[in-house]
Amino acid sequence: MKRLLDCTASDFLKMTGQELKQSILASEGRTIVAEVIGAVTPYYPAVTNAEMAAAFGADLILLNYFDVFQPSTEGLTVEDPESIVKRLKQLVGRPIGLNLEPVDLTAKEAETLFELPEGRMATKRSLQKAKALGFDFVCLTGNPKTGVSNAEITKAIQVARSVFGKDGLIIAGKMHSAGVAGEAGSSLMSTETLQSFIEAGADIILIPSPGTVPGFTVERTAKLVDIVHEKGALAILTTGTSQEGADEGTIKQIALNSKMAGADLFHIGDAGAAGMTIPENITTYSIVVRGKRHTYVRMASSILR
Template sequence: MKRILDCRASDFVQMNREELKQSILAAEGRTIISENVVTKSLLPEVSNAELSKAFGADMILLNLFDVFNPGVHGVIAESTFHPNTGSEAGSDRGVIRRLKELTGLPVGVNLEPVDEGADKLETLDTLPEGRRATAASLAEAKTLGFDFICLTGNPKTGVTNEQILQAIQLAKEHFGGLILAGKMHGAGTKGKVTDIDASVRFAEAGADIVLLPAPGTVPGLRERELAAIITAVKDKGALALAAIGTSQEGSDESTIREIALSAKRAGADVFHIGDAGFGGIAVPENIQALSIAIRGRRHTYIRMAASPLR
């Protein structure tokens, strides 16, 4: 088994759930997931996924993707100077396999375990079934070719820890790939974002990677608190992901480095960077800054340069 640092497209295409998890573990806290909005792209000539890979991401996480109406902006190239050429052709059931060919990376999707009875902090959005974590959407995600799913909540969606726990069970039954689960912010509901008991229950229920906010993102989360949760999660056999999902992916590079090193000291195996820079992606240089901070220029440049034909 190779570390994810050493994996290329030909390796990823052969990996199953357990092999992908083991490759992340073997990299010792040097794996990056870049989250992308699919409804737009920063540069119309390419998808945000391709741009993320070009700046050092190891895995791509799609946000706002509807599994029953699949499409990713930028997979069909447009032109900045001729915006009506090459326009998106609507629903495309082959788009995920095409995106994996273009990037040579594992691709995952956010599916949201919405709690209709959540104690709300604000008016919540209504989501289509293709974005919710249901038995049907999880099975469709498998059919489309996703390598992993992330059971979490966007702002204003009403996702709760109780519903995430139920969604993990559904994912084990209907999806079969790598399962990420947890909250990176409140998602429009009251209650603690970081909850050691909930995180342990996620791991016990079968989450391969438990998602947690990185220190310095949600208010009051300190490195020592995150370290305690990560230790408890790892004792249950899961890996830990530290997320920058509070729009700080659009901040300056020094902020990204500070957050990244704090999360690494706390024990994170995976580092997530969100999509709220501009154009549905983190500031691209911040993906690179995150990568250099946690693993140096060597592995960063290799990932940036490696062809999807390898």
């Protein structure tokens, strides 16, 4: 098994979800995940946001606001909508994952919530459709004002594992409260929550990066990451609080703090401009956690390799 740092497009095509997980582990905290929205006009309309993020150094692409029952992405036209994920993977040469949201209809609201279509929710039917479309991994999390709770994420992990099987790759956790009362700031993530996610079958646990959610210091985050590692899972530290659209100095601080906290993967969100972070911030983040050598190789490597 190659470490992800050394993988090219042809390597990614052959990987199962669990092989991808092992490849990430072998890279020792040097994997960049960029989240993008395809449901809006791209940063530059001549290419998709997924292509832009890949070009600036992302290893994995995570699609947000993607409706599995109406599959489409701005900047890409295909004859058969069912082939859009396959085509997008051909264009970027990277594994592509999907956000699905475990909405808790019984959760106490902290604010007025949005109503989501089923194609964006983590139901059994939508998870089955995501698998059929060819996504390489699934991320069970919540956007702002969606009412996603930790309890509902735990239930969705079990469903996702039954759908994707033992070889599937499942990421789970919250970057912020998602509009649920009692799950904000320091109350967002607890030891018990981490354990419930892992016991339910999650491979990678999503935890806010230090400095992105109130109360998440390097020390507190590192303790949570240590628990995740002790249980045999990986940790992805996330920047999903619009700080991904901040200045490069802030990005560098978040990146280095996340590295010190023990991240296996580093996520940068889609807030910045037109459904993705400022592209240069992906490169900046990557250089901090793995230097120019691996960043430039990822950026320059042809999809034909």
